[in-house]
Amino acid sequence: MIPDKLKDYLEAPFVWFIELIFEIIVEIGLWIKWKKYLFISLVFENKYVVKTTEFIKDILIYTLSVGPIPKHVSFIMDGNRRYARSQRVSLQMGHEAGGKTLLTLVYICKKIGVKCVSCYAFSIENFKRPKIEVDTLMELFAVKLDEFAARANDYKDPLYGSKLKIVGDSKLLSKEIREKVKVVESLTSKGELFILFVCLPYTSRNDIHRSMCKSVLKVLKTKEENKKFTLTPTTLSQEMYLEEFSDKCDVVIRTSGHKRLSDYMLWQSHQNATIEFSNSLWPDFAFFEMYIMLLKWSFFQNIQIQRGSLFSLKSHIRSRCKLFVNKEVNVNYFDLPEPPRAVSVTEKKG
């Protein structure tokens, strides 16, 4: 029998030892937590790591660019505010991160060979938001517009040679921004390789309505001039904001998990368009996710194209390799060697 007091004495160092170990673990954990960003930057911001990832990305991009490519890609940039809330930074920081994502994705699209990218920057409904937020957003737009114009004119920049167009109901914008838009558009008007449409106060219903009004005016005008003009869905599309890309949008991408269009690209995406939804917030929506979406489109588009064609790789290669394969693809019947002599059993004699 061990007395109770002795038991306590024996137990104390044991408990103390366990507590010490726990404390050490907690301390190490805290230290790692504090130095987390240091570790991340050590690994991911390493010069060589960055270089190799860029190299792999480039190869992937060029690989995709030799296959079928969508002509018009559209983004609904949703989730900037939730991103800011989850990262505990100000709303403005969230929107800035979103702007950065847009520019990188636009650059990737341009490299892949997409002709036109459009993005939903600001809805007419967004004017319902608190005035301070709208104002800061507008300031941010002004800054970003300048940045884009500068980059599109800098021959050292990957965005060189692209055209920027701000579309939407410009009456709702303030005078300063409208002037800035004009300046930026004229600065980038020479770009031919690529167009970026920024939909700034835009809603699709407004777009359709405007196009209807314009068409009515056009019909009246042609009537006065006694010309023949019939309205069709195509003529209606031509009056819309996105010029030649108004009829169809190949891929629409919406982030942050909502499965609706929110008054964007209704006319363009309601037939034979692929609509993709992603669960990640817009600032988190990165290269890889978009790449998979475009690869998926390319994969299925490729199969669709091949199904319609009568092309066969096997016969093509065979026709190319005349040196090694001694076989003509199409031969004349009379060029074939003579078959063996025909003998009948019944007519056989003795």
Next chain:
Amino acid sequence: MSQLEEKTRSQASRAELATGSSSYEHVPPPVNATMKKASQTSKTELLKSIFDSMYVNDGNDQDGKKRIKEHIASDGGYKTREIGYFEYLFYKSLLVILFIIYGIFRYFQFQYNSLKLKIYNIYYNPINTPQLIRQDVTQLNKVPKRLAAILEVKPVGDVGGGVNGLLNDGSKLICWTVSAGIKHLTLYDYDGLLQKNVQQFREDIHIKLVKYYGPSNLPKFAIRIPHANKVYYNEMDENDSEDKKVVIEISLLSNRDGRETIVDLTKTMAELCGNDELKISDITMDLVDSELTQLVGNEPDLLLYFGPALDLQGYPPWHIRLTEFYWEPDNSAVTYSVFIRGLRNYAGAKMNVGK
């Protein structure tokens, strides 16, 4: 402004007389086109089409332009140049490898999704009992006021294919909607086959409703065809149905109600403006909206699609502004599990207009 509506209707019928009927062939987006024909093509054929793409030029080359690639010149500027032959071959073969990897991944994804759907179909199985459906729905905190669904015809040879399969799918969906207690249902099919076979459709609905509710206390329904401006009720009990309340209002839409109706409305507006009956400043968003609501119907809250990937198939563009979409990946049948899961998803969704 009922004048505007009437004239648009006559405009539409005139246009139909001129061209027979609206006849644009529907081109589905690539994913759907492939998935729908998947039952007819083998895997080797898919593999062959991937390998064949090795040589065929497409995409950018349709414009007759040579492929270009950006690179950094010695002076640090970004320039573009033509891609070399061997480089092109290298990237093309890499693309084929990438396609094959993606194809394998997609195959397993497809198997996983179809297994999931099978389990859902066992889990949610109403067995023609309205009580069970209502029980499922009462757990939700809200249901959509207006429901829409896109149906499509399957090839005649398949199970549930042809027009009869379509009508069967439609009537099944109507029974579920009635049991869920939703008052408005819009059925959309591209070619307007439901509209053309409306008499048979009424009989089909009647038979299905008898299965659910018995012949004595059938709920009353109304089928509306906005394009022809016609309304049909239950066929069988026209004499004693006067006192009953209409439980469900079904509207049938087709591709004709999409872009072409907007064009018709524009034509009518132009005509009226030419006759000085309407000023251009009077054409407001509200006017267009109210006219299109009368011509086509209201905007649905939830749109169900029973195909493998979202394909709106030319659903009226004006009417999908804030509509929530729901579909199950790699699904190809009209099943109750998709319906109830769509409703569940809607009940969990948060709406904020612009905020």
